[in-house]
Amino acid sequence: MSTVCITLDEQRCIQCHACEIHCQVWQGAPADIHPARLCAVPPHAPKSPESPENPENREHGGRESGGLSMRSAFLHCFHCEDPHCVRVCPTTAMRRRSRDGIVYTVAGLCTGCMACAMACPWRLPLWSSSRERLFKCDLCRDRLDAGQLPACVCGCTTGALRLSRDPATLAAQRALREAALHDGGCPGPAHPSDSSNRANHIGTPGKGGNAW
Amino acid sequence: MTGTRTVYSLCGMCGARCPVEVTLQHNKVRWVCGNRHSPQGMALCPRGAAGVNLLDNDRRVLQPMLRRGPRGAGQWREVDWDEALEHVVSTLRDGMERYGPRSVLWSERPGPHSVLTRAFVRGLGSPNFCTHNATCRHNVDEAAYSLTGKDGKQWLYDYSRCKMLVLQGRNLFEALTTAEARTVMDALHRPEDKGGPCRLTVMDVRATISGAKAQRFWQVRPGTDYAVNLAVIHVLLRDNLCPPWALERLEGLEELRAFVRAYTPQWASAEISAGSGPENIVSPTDIENLARELADAAPAVIWHPGWMASRYTQSLMLCRSAWIINALLGSLGSPGGILPLPPARDAQGRGLFSLESLYPAPQEPRADGVGWKHAHLGTSASLLHEALAAAASGEPYPISAYMAYRHDPLTALPDAAELKQRLARIPLLVSITPTWSETAWHSDVVLPLPVYLENDLPLFPKPGLLPRIFRPARALDPQGQCRPDWQVISGLARGLGLDGLVFGSAAELWQRQLRDSGLSLADFDATGFVSLRDAPGLPAANAFPTLPTPSGKVELVSRRWAEAGVESLQAYARPTEPMERTENTEQERTALIPATEDGTACTAGRFRLIIGRVAQHTHASTQNLPLLAGQYAENTAWIHPDRARQLDIHDGELAMLDAGGIQYIRAHVTPDIHPEALFMVHGFGHTLPMERQACGRGAADQALMPGGLKVVDKTSLAPALQEHVVTLCKIRREFA
Numbered sequence: 023m024s025t026v027c028i029t030l031d032e033q034r035c036i037q038c039h040a041c042e043i044h045c046q047v048w049q050g051a052p053a054d055i056h057p058a059r060l061c062a063v064p065p066h067a068p069k070s071p072e073s074p075e076n077p078e079n080r081e082h083g084g085r086e087s088g089g090l091s092m093r094s095a096f097l098h099c100f101h102c103e104d105p106h107c108v109r110v111c112p113t114t115a116m117r118r119r120s121r122d123g124i125v126y127t128v129a130g131l132c133t134g135c136m137a138c139a140m141a142c143p144w145r146l147p148l149w150s151s152s153r154e155r156l157f158k159c160d161l162c163r164d165r166l167d168a169g170q171l172p173a174c175v176c177g178c179t180t181g182a183l184r185l186s187r188d189p190a191t192l193a194a195q196r197a198l199r200e201a202a203l204h205d206g207g208c209p210g211p212a213h214p215s216d217s218s219n220r221a222n223h224i225g226t227p228g229k230g231g232n233a234w
Numbered sequence: 235m236t237g238t239r240t241v242y243s244l245c246g247m248c249g250a251r252c253p254v255e256v257t258l259q260h261n262k263v264r265w266v267c268g269n270r271h272s273p274q275g276m277a278l279c280p281r282g283a284a285g286v287n288l289l290d291n292d293r294r295v296l297q298p299m300l301r302r303g304p305r306g307a308g309q310w311r312e313v314d315w316d317e318a319l320e321h322v323v324s325t326l327r328d329g330m331e332r333y334g335p336r337s338v339l340w341s342e343r344p345g346p347h348s349v350l351t352r353a354f355v356r357g358l359g360s361p362n363f364c365t366h367n368a369t370c371r372h373n374v375d376e377a378a379y380s381l382t383g384k385d386g387k388q389w390l391y392d393y394s395r396c397k398m399l400v401l402q403g404r405n406l407f408e409a410l411t412t413a414e415a416r417t418v419m420d421a422l423h424r425p426e427d428k429g430g431p432c433r434l435t436v437m438d439v440r441a442t443i444s445g446a447k448a449q450r451f452w453q454v455r456p457g458t459d460y461a462v463n464l465a466v467i468h469v470l471l472r473d474n475l476c477p478p479w480a481l482e483r484l485e486g487l488e489e490l491r492a493f494v495r496a497y498t499p500q501w502a503s504a505e506i507s508a509g510s511g512p513e514n515i516v517s518p519t520d521i522e523n524l525a526r527e528l529a530d531a532a533p534a535v536i537w538h539p540g541w542m543a544s545r546y547t548q549s550l551m552l553c554r555s556a557w558i559i560n561a562l563l564g565s566l567g568s569p570g571g572i573l574p575l576p577p578a579r580d581a582q583g584r585g586l587f588s589l590e591s592l593y594p595a596p597q598e599p600r601a602d603g604v605g606w607k608h609a610h611l612g613t614s615a616s617l618l619h620e621a622l623a624a625a626a627s628g629e630p631y632p633i634s635a636y637m638a639y640r641h642d643p644l645t646a647l648p649d650a651a652e653l654k655q656r657l658a659r660i661p662l663l664v665s666i667t668p669t670w671s672e673t674a675w676h677s678d679v680v681l682p683l684p685v686y687l688e689n690d691l692p693l694f695p696k697p698g699l700l701p702r703i704f705r706p707a708r709a710l711d712p713q714g715q716c717r718p719d720w721q722v723i724s725g726l727a728r729g730l731g732l733d734g735l736v737f738g739s740a741a742e743l744w745q746r747q748l749r750d751s752g753l754s755l756a757d758f759d760a761t762g763f764v765s766l767r768d769a770p771g772l773p774a775a776n777a778f779p780t781l782p783t784p785s786g787k788v789e790l791v792s793r794r795w796a797e798a799g800v801e802s803l804q805a806y807a808r809p810t811e812p813m814e815r816t817e818n819t820e821q822e823r824t825a826l827i828p829a830t831e832d833g834t835a836c837t838a839g840r841f842r843l844i845i846g847r848v849a850q851h852t853h854a855s856t857q858n859l860p861l862l863a864g865q866y867a868e869n870t871a872w873i874h875p876d877r878a879r880q881l882d883i884h885d886g887e888l889a890m891l892d893a894g895g896i897q898y899i900r901a902h903v904t905p906d907i908h909p910e911a912l913f914m915v916h917g918f919g920h921t922l923p924m925e926r927q928a929c930g931r932g933a934a935d936q937a938l939m940p941g942g943l944k945v946v947d948k949t950s951l952a953p954a955l956q957e958h959v960v961t962l963c964k965i966r967r968e969f970a
Contacts, residue, residue: 036443037443038280039849043865054864065443090441090445179412179415179416179849180407
């Protein structure tokens with residue numbers, strides 16, 4: 023993992039998706055490519071039978087009291103310590119910089135083979151056929167290098183996204199991702215139809231054509 | 235980063251006008267975020283973030299247009315500005331000569347441009363300046379005006395010190411204003427050493443983001459909020475929970491006491507819980523507890539009176555009851571409550587020069603009846619739909635021209651067919667707008683404004699505890715033949731002899747505004763704005779202004795209204811159930827739907843139509859922007875599973891909405907909505923062919939409100955947009 027990560031304060035998140043759009047605009051990504059994803063379970067009453075939250079797991083169910091619950095998670099490239107995408111890239115377009123562990127793409131070397139996307143347990147590298155290039159979170163390394171914060175963190179409507187360099191936070195995030203990989207029983211490249219891999223379910227769009 | 239420059243402006247994606255910072259690289263917009271020097275910092279909501287999409291939006295108008303064929307036929311002739319202005323000026327002049335300057339009607343959504351447009355309409359001599367307020371804040375403003383002599387816009391919500399906030403339908407985490415959302419979120423997470431968190435109560439007909447942030451969420455029956463407020467007032471008075479000093483500021487307490495005597499918590503609990511499942515019952519004890527909590531937190535409480543409050547035929551009374559609760563608890567004028575809004579003036583009282591002051595206020599009576607036919611309404615009120623009714627009838631006088639400035643009433647108001655009939659009596663229709671809209675499509679002349687990224691707008695004051703003046707400057711040159719507002723108004727003003735409104739450049743306008751302010755244009759260069767005060771202009775504790783009411787106090791029974799024969803404390807009226815709304819028999823109801831071949835008719839469900847917002851869209855103006863359509867492409871109809879089961883409609887299924895007009899919409903089946911309600915986000919169902927993202931996506935709620943111009947609040951005459959019943963039907967394969 024890199025020496026810097028982005029955390030989401032779920033209590034502050036209002037699921038407005040400003041973060042996704044700020045990321046798209048900063049990266050110049052087209053409307054159908056979301057290098058960062060705000061994954062949302064929209065507001066609902068957890069007691070109701072149709073709720074996504076099982077009543078037996080109330081202790082995992084969002085905020086106490088009030089009657090309504092909502093869950094949010096922010097998905098961005100985790101800049102793994104030993105990235106699958108870097109290992110499989112045939113042209114060394116995908117690389118990791120040693121000073122902070124940020125994994126980024128050298129656009130001129132990228133052939134669009136999508137091995138990185140197949141190797142990533144979270145399917146985070148995204149190929150845009152309209153732009154003929156790869157998009158992936160690079161923690162806004164150009165902004166970081168200029169002493170600024172990533173676009174998503176700056177633009178977040180309610181200040182829910184933060185950049186963290188705190189070792190304890192980084193360790194906790196690392197443990198979370200490792201648990202997701204190991205519980206899903208998938209140490210390597212994941213198959214899209216492998217429903218036992220919980221990691222593949224992060225960011226699954228909600229029902230009804232819209233997430234809300 | 236090389237080749238980078240920064241321009242400070244005000245976002246034009248909605249009425250919030252957040253201060254923004256536009257980052258340009260090699261003269262292209264790289265990024266838009268909040269102005270880092272402003273109170274919200276670099277935060278900017280999803281719509282603001284998508285501002286770059288405005289530039290190549292195919293909904294834009296880039297040339298002046300003159301209509302060729304009939305109105306609404308979409309046959310246009312591109313012309314140059316000289317021809318367009320000559321046509322508008324000469325037609326306006328002819329109309330004013332025949333019917334008087336009062337015959338010019340103007341409507342707009344307010345913004346920085348308003349200092350120009352208000353002055354222009356005054357300069358013409360017309361009293362008929364309207365805003366979109368009738369479909370927005372009208373009830374909030376009139377309620378405040380009747381109680382305090384100041385309309386809602388002259389009060390400020392002091393969230394950062396508030397201890398308890400109550401939101402009734404004011405979904406402020408989705409109907410977003412960035413700075414407000416941040417301030418409220420900060421208050422909800424205020425550390426203990428700064429007073430501890432603000433507690434939030436939300437009441438709504440469905441689960442919203444705001445509701446999910448609340449410690450207390452009540453799902454209430456649509457149209458019954460007024461019952462809650464009356465019961466809360468009942469408890470506050472019955473148990474002497476109000477601070478005595480707060481009661482001294484009021485007049486009419488005994489009348490209020492008598493009025494709320496019957497509105498007990500038991501009564502209210504039954505009203506608001508009707509039709510809800512057992513998990514959503516609000517008990518009398520719940521209501522008592524709310525009242526007591528409010529009293530404990532007083533006066534640092536805000537019972538939010540609402541924003542878009544044009545919902546029910548009793549919405550004015552609902553808003554009024556909210557302001558009354560605030561007054562009873564001493565919130566008005568207290569830190570953490572609702573403060574009189576300090577104007578945008580410095581310590582010496584200096585501010586921007588008012589262009590409006592160049593011309594005398596027209597003395598003619600308004601066509602919409604404000605000030606004479608509806609003498610109880612405040613002088614800043616406007617009722618566009620009533621003005622258009624005047625145009626249709628010719629009473630009190632004909633309308634020779636209607637100028638729609640950054641306003642699309644054919645989408646904002648119900649019953650477009652009736653509106654078009656009224657508009658047919660007006661010889662000249664002009665739309666001045668950055669984009670096509672239903673109204674522009676129906677106009678005779680369309681004059682193109684630039685999008686905000688290409689626009690120099692008048693200096694814009696933001697009043698408040700720390701007032702500032704902002705300079706909205708352009709990042710790019712206007713595309714096509716678009717002209718900034720100052721230039722369009724200059725062109726019209728020059729032709730009509732209003733020399734005070736003719737400017738040669740934005741800088742000239744800005745200099746004129748800065749006259750006597752003590753400021754210079756260079757003061758804006760560093761951050762895009764100027765602060766008028768160094769420290770917040772906080773009121774002294776318990777200092778309460780003498781109000782501009784006849785008594786100088788908060789008038790629970792408004793003397794002005796009494797003089798106009800209007801009742802201040804109006805009895806609660808239970809909303810009619812959608813299922814029983816019509817006299818139609820079961821047979822007639824099902825006969826509305828064509829029978830299938832085997833003789834069985836589709837079951838149809840009747841619902842109260844509820845409208846609202848999502849964070850990713852502004853009304854009907856953003857649906858064609860790819861970044862926002864990529865988040866939320868079409869609206870859905872939220873319905874309760876019990877209702878969906880009855881209709882055999884499944885989540886995600888396309889269904890038919892019938893209310894006179896037909897719309898198609900996908901169902902979103904969710905238990906988190908009152909069973910009587912069908913909720914949809916306003917602003918979809920676009921029909922304009924050039925809108926490649928938005929055309930044909932989702933449903934248009936305003937097309938489901940037949941006769942809607944006559945379904946209005948009894949007292950304020952604001953449209954009651956949620957007093958409409960729609961029929962939702964399953965689409966059978968046999969019909970396809």
